[in-house]
Amino acid sequence: MTEPTRIPRPEATLTADEARRLALRAQGFLGAPDRKAGVRGVLRHLGAVQLDTISVLARSHELIPYARLGAVGRTTVERAYWTTASPGAAAARPHAFEYWSHAACILPIEEWPHFAFRRRAYRARPHWHHDLPAGAYDQVIKQLRAEGPLTATELGGAKNKGEWWDWSDSKIAVERALMHGEVVCVERRGWKRVYDLAERAVPDDLLHDDLDDRECLRRLVRLAGQALGVGTRADIADYHRLKGEQFDAVVADSGLVPVTVEGWDKPAWADPEALAAPPRGRHRTTLLSPFDSLVWERARTERIFGFTHRLEAYVPKPKRIHGYFAMPVLAGGRLVGRVDPAREGGTLVAKQVSLEGPKAVPAVAQALLEAAEWVGCDAVRVERVADRPELTADLVRALGR
Numbered sequence: 001m002t003e004p005t006r007i008p009r010p011e012a013t014l015t016a017d018e019a020r021r022l023a024l025r026a027q028g029f030l031g032a033p034d035r036k037a038g039v040r041g042v043l044r045h046l047g048a049v050q051l052d053t054i055s056v057l058a059r060s061h062e063l064i065p066y067a068r069l070g071a072v073g074r075t076t077v078e079r080a081y082w083t084t085a086s087p088g089a090a091a092a093r094p095h096a097f098e099y100w101s102h103a104a105c106i107l108p109i110e111e112w113p114h115f116a117f118r119r120r121a122y123r124a125r126p127h128w129h130h131d132l133p134a135g136a137y138d139q140v141i142k143q144l145r146a147e148g149p150l151t152a153t154e155l156g157g158a159k160n161k162g163e164w165w166d167w168s169d170s171k172i173a174v175e176r177a178l179m180h181g182e183v184v185c186v187e188r189r190g191w192k193r194v195y196d197l198a199e200r201a202v203p204d205d206l207l208h209d210d211l212d213d214r215e216c217l218r219r220l221v222r223l224a225g226q227a228l229g230v231g232t233r234a235d236i237a238d239y240h241r242l243k244g245e246q247f248d249a250v251v252a253d254s255g256l257v258p259v260t261v262e263g264w265d266k267p268a269w270a271d272p273e274a275l276a277a278p279p280r281g282r283h284r285t286t287l288l289s290p291f292d293s294l295v296w297e298r299a300r301t302e303r304i305f306g307f308t309h310r311l312e313a314y315v316p317k318p319k320r321i322h323g324y325f326a327m328p329v330l331a332g333g334r335l336v337g338r339v340d341p342a343r344e345g346g347t348l349v350a351k352q353v354s355l356e357g358p359k360a361v362p363a364v365a366q367a368l369l370e371a372a373e374w375v376g377c378d379a380v381r382v383e384r385v386a387d388r389p390e391l392t393a394d395l396v397r398a399l400g401r
Contacts, residue, residue: 010260010267012275019230019261020304021279022270024333026229027294028068031281039065039072039080040095047223048105048240049081050291051098054313056325057341057348057375059191061106063289067330071374081106082187093203094186098193100179101240102296109186111223112202116209117216119181130172140173141182141197149196151189181209217242218250225256227293230270235300239293264303285331287339287367295328295335307335322386323352331363339368347379348372353395355388365398 014022024030027046034041042065043049052060062077083092096106099115107115140155147154156170167175174195177183184201187194198207211219224239225231231239236256237247256269288295290311295301302308309328312320323340330336338354350368355361368380380399385392 009258011257012270013260013262014230014268014270016261016263016304019264019268021333022229022274023231023294023304024229024283025279025281026227026271026274029284029286029294029330030279030333033069033284035069038069039077042068043081043096043106044108044110045227046293047111047227048101048107048293050102050293050296051104051106052291053191054325057287057327057343057371060289060291063287064292066371066374067286067288067292068284071370074374078188094201096186097202098178098185102238102293103241103291109203109206111219112206113208113211114216114219116181116211117213119179119209120213122179123181130167132169132173132176136169137173137176140170140177144174144183144195144197149187149194149201151192151194153192155195214250217246218254221247221250221254222256225254225269226271226274228271229274230259230261230268231300232264232266232268234266235297236269238297283331283333285363285366285370286329287327287341287371288330289327290325294330301335305335309335309338322354326352326354329360329364329367331360331367336360337364339364341371343375343377344381346377347381348375348377350380350382351384353382353385355385355391355395357388358391358394361391361394361398365395365401368399 021030028042037044046064049061049064054060057063058066058074061081062074065072065077081096083094094109097109097112098104099107100118101107143155144150152171152174155174157168174183178185178195181198183195184198185193185195186201220240220242221236224236227239228235233244233247237244251269255272257272257275259268259270259275261268290296290309295309298309307328309326312322312326313324322338326338326340328335328338336356337360339350340352342349342351348368348371353364355364372378372380382392382395382399385395
């Protein structure tokens, strides 16, 4: 993204440390967690929880609330996102829906109207260029209308007989309908999306595309600023994958205030409510999903934490530095190391660990033990401490206490 040509006059100057603490509190890692609001509270607070198919300790959408709330039950997480009505009963009001935000994300159902700008854009220019046979799209809509919520398999099969991306016509059609907003996913069964007609699944008071693009964008920029605490133009726009010019068009009336952050070479904006109350409270110690919104943007992570992180799952194995699914370790408001985890029966295996230094050992041990208990493992085994092998014995001892 290019920077805007008109730079607003900053209303406050923050130190780098103040900006870091604002970001931690905004993301739910500083201060007492809101356990009463639970998983749904985390979703509303963040505004988006990214989905991904990779599952090592757990899937990313499970790791996000765990990182903030602690060992919340995994079944509880699933129920919080996806409300399923009993057979024959009237459908319960959903709490969330899936759509394209930062990537494929779980979003609070209340935000359905604010993604009207994206639905309109997809209708005008389909994301995929797959050709569909005549009537394939209409057939999917007809089948959902007649039979109720269905998975892609139930609609006629998700794939052809080729590679994994070789979607069937019915899968292409239903995904296109989802992007257009005619179909929605408010439930998953065994990781499969369950598709339903939006007119049936989205509450009547939210089922509209009445908001113009400007109002949608203003809302999403404000929500992103609140979820980040403080961020640059690129940080805030990237949260919901907006374009820089979309951010420029609405930031002045989004409610965010311009600030200067020492050490940042670009202008920034902050949530005024965050500025009004200095961040205080306990820091969370935890493993982070690489898809966690605290660290999902690499340039921001480097700027705030001085920590370079890259997901290497799609990097050829010989070229990986930190491992397949290296998870940053957060402790004391800092990123103090990485763990590339795996599970072998009842053992959580730390295949590769990176440590900032000796002081990181207790925090990494604590994060590993808590994660192991959460996923039902009763032991932790360390295979390799990559950058500080001399600390291996200390980490093993810390895990045994």
